[in-house]
Amino acid sequence: MQLGFLVDLHLCMGCKGCEIACKVENEVPLSTWRLRVKYVDVGTFPETKRTFTPLRCNHCENAPCERICPVSALHYIDNGIVNIDKERCIGCAGCVMACPYGAIYIDPETQTADKCTYCAHRIASSMMPACVVACPVGANIFGDLEDPKSNISIYIQEARGDVQVRKPEKGTNPHHFYTGAGNVHLNPLASQRIEGYNLFNKITHLPLGGHHE
């Protein structure tokens, strides 16, 4: 079994339901996120468009975070999920430096690394990840990539050329795909982060939690 995600960006409307569901399900502390939806505005007024991209851990087949972790706190489980053992983690932040997708954060409460686990605890009880359940438009497709009859496999086959991963040049082989994505969705360097352009807040940088502050 190899579990994977596919986000259909044609469907995503940026409601952030998945983001909230994830926060609640996994009790993700303030100022940290396992999953978030990024908005990027493209174009010149009045020809503008707002894009939405849910971003989470890609559960890479060749995961740099797993490779660099000195104590195997990050490890693969049988269903292909890259999981984390917070009791084992020493908080070296090697994984934070290694993950090309910025998917890992240091939990300010436990002072250990954490990230999206594809809701491994729910899957163990035959439930779908919280974000999949919460999405009102079914934009998150989750399932076994090795089963040709699974929803995700069918979706990938039907989408054919329109299936992409983030930063394929890193050789990580993500188990997380997107359809309907452009460079602006997947490449963080394709958009600018300019002071004063963020909706709702003006915070651009967060201090690190814990004793490193």
Place this chain on the structure above:
Amino acid sequence: MIHETFAATNAVVTLDVALPDIFWGWYVTMNMWAKSIGTGLIFMLFLLHRKNSSEMSGLRTPAIIVSFVMMNIFLLFTLADLHQPFRMWHIFFYPHWTSAITVGAWMATIFVGLEFVMMAMMIRKDKCLLTKNATASFDKLLFWVTLLAIPVTLYTAGIMAEATARELWQMPTESVQMLLAATLSGSAAIILLGGSKLSAETKNFFASILGLSALLAFILYMSEYIFGSMKAEEVTATLAYIKGDGEYATMFWIGQWVAYILPMILVALYRVSKSNSILTLAAILAIAGLWVVKHVWLVIPQLLPMS
């Protein structure tokens, strides 16, 4: 005012989480800097032993003590940088051998252990229980410790290479930079420690190592500075922080001048004038500048948004 400022092909992030601050900051800089001096001194002691062992007589004890202290500073900052420092023992009980962090922690621990034995031998001398001839045993052990110092100084380059997210840190270059940092700071440290105990010929020898290490490291940095941005998008974006009015441009150039350019000039002047104070100044600048150089290179790739 997006419509007034940007072309249609450009894009602006309008809602996202804040970017995390720098994870590996000056604690890690201290770690790399202290390790360079600690291992570099061992390299230089070994070279001195091969070249003219009679000049080692007054240097064995101070050099091994300084190296040992620097290696302990390195270990201390490694520990302090952990968010869960009391779990450090996990590295030894649950080692994950694909990680350069694990391999490095083991090698550095063995290295420091051997240095402790060498130091104890030199301090206890005749009263040492391990050996009857402390100096001879020290010199024998020095060979093995020098061999071990090579991977100990290199493993941080391995960690940087495993940091897949940070495109700037390329493996062959970082390995060479780690070795050059060790030869630069090691030669500087032995010049300072040796003082008048070193003959003019030996001083010339270490001055050459200092000057050449500075030159080679400077060439590598300049190669990256000029050509690095011609191949990879992420490297281009990272180097922007040290170019023009980039956030770290001033600090980058302070580091290059203090660690490399000024020591190179001073070493050249020393060779002409034979003035010991010029050489001492070159050595002090190289050691101080290395910290700045390492810090800038450590921090700039962490400023880039990853997602």
